[in-house]
Amino acid sequence: MGWQLLLNFDDTSYGFLYFLFGYTVIIAIDGPAGSGKSTTAKDVARRLGSLYIDTGAMYRAVAWSCLKANIDPESDDLDGHVGNLVIALSPSDDGVVVRLNGQDITNDIRSSTISEMSSIVSRNEAVRTKMVQLQRKMAKNAVLAGGSVVMEGRDIGTVVFPDAEFKFFLVADPAVRAKRRVIQLKEKGVTSDEGTLYREILERDARDETRELSPLRKAPGAIELDTSRLSFEEQVENIIRAVKGNG
Numbered sequence: 742m743g744w745q746l747l748l749n750f751d752d753t754s755y756g757f758l759y760f761l762f763g764y765t766v767i768i769a770i771d772g773p774a775g776s777g778k779s780t781t782a783k784d785v786a787r788r789l790g791s792l793y794i795d796t797g798a799m800y801r802a803v804a805w806s807c808l809k810a811n812i813d814p815e816s817d818d819l820d821g822h823v824g825n826l827v828i829a830l831s832p833s834d835d836g837v838v839v840r841l842n843g844q845d846i847t848n849d850i851r852s853s854t855i856s857e858m859s860s861i862v863s864r865n866e867a868v869r870t871k872m873v874q875l876q877r878k879m880a881k882n883a884v885l886a887g888g889s890v891v892m893e894g895r896d897i898g899t900v901v902f903p904d905a906e907f908k909f910f911l912v913a914d915p916a917v918r919a920k921r922r923v924i925q926l927k928e929k930g931v932t933s934d935e936g937t938l939y940r941e942i943l944e945r946d947a948r949d950e951t952r953e954l955s956p957l958r959k960a961p962g963a964i965e966l967d968t969s970r971l972s973f974e975e976q977v978e979n980i981i982r983a984v985k986g987n988g
């Protein structure tokens with residue numbers, strides 16, 4: 742029966758591999774913007790030697806392409822447009838390199854405009870279908886090559902890999918998240934207004950949580966981690982401990 746399952750290996754069979762070989766395959770980390778998800782996921786992947794997949798970067802790439810091609814992200818034009826996009830993520834020392842139709846756009850997708858627009862494009866069904874397919878394919882290739890994956894986003898534990906061996910849901914007080922964003926931007930030499938960032942965070946949360954398709958939700962069985970008062974090291978350590986079974 743086991744081999745039959747392996748021969749019929751599909752996107753949801755990873756749990757079986759875990760059962761069979763006893764190693765961790767997929768670690769899903771979801772949560773709102775500024776919850777510490779990206780930095781934490783990146784470091785967890787580094788420590789476990791796993792492939793890190795930043796799914797938000799993929800929605801950001803779609804948003805960036807809309808801006809360049811002058812596509813209204815709320816119009817039906819987006820359905821056809823997304824079909825022509827080739828999005829590729831590859832690991833780098835800082836996380837991932839993001840390419841759109843071969844062009845490196847890693848440094849172009851982190852602005853507030855793209856943050857806002859990515860949250861809008863992510864409501865589109867054609868966009869979500871394509872991104873989820875790509876995410877499953879990337880993970881499947883990594884697992885078939887003998888590796889494991891840390892994937893972060895909004896719907897990884899609920900939709901992309903509902904059977905992931907480990908699911909985490911990171912949350913943090915919006916005021917703390919706004920403060921973190923101010924510091925992040927300052928490190929990049931950008932001055933910002935904490936009040937504006939706070940309002941933007943609440944708006945983006947509302948959009949991500951109330952959208953019809955794959956809204957941001959804690960997945961059943963996910964471990965919730967409130968990072969408001971945790972240091973970065975504590976966030977990473979909590980996840981590593983849970984994965985290694987000393988949680």
Ligand code: DC
Pocket residue numbers: 774796797798800801856859860863893894895896897945949
């Ligand atoms: O994680 P991030 O801030 O880079 O994500 C940008 C936007 O992409 C976010 O506002 C919602 C969307 N997104 C999504 O809908 N599903 C994901 N798995 C990841 C991101």
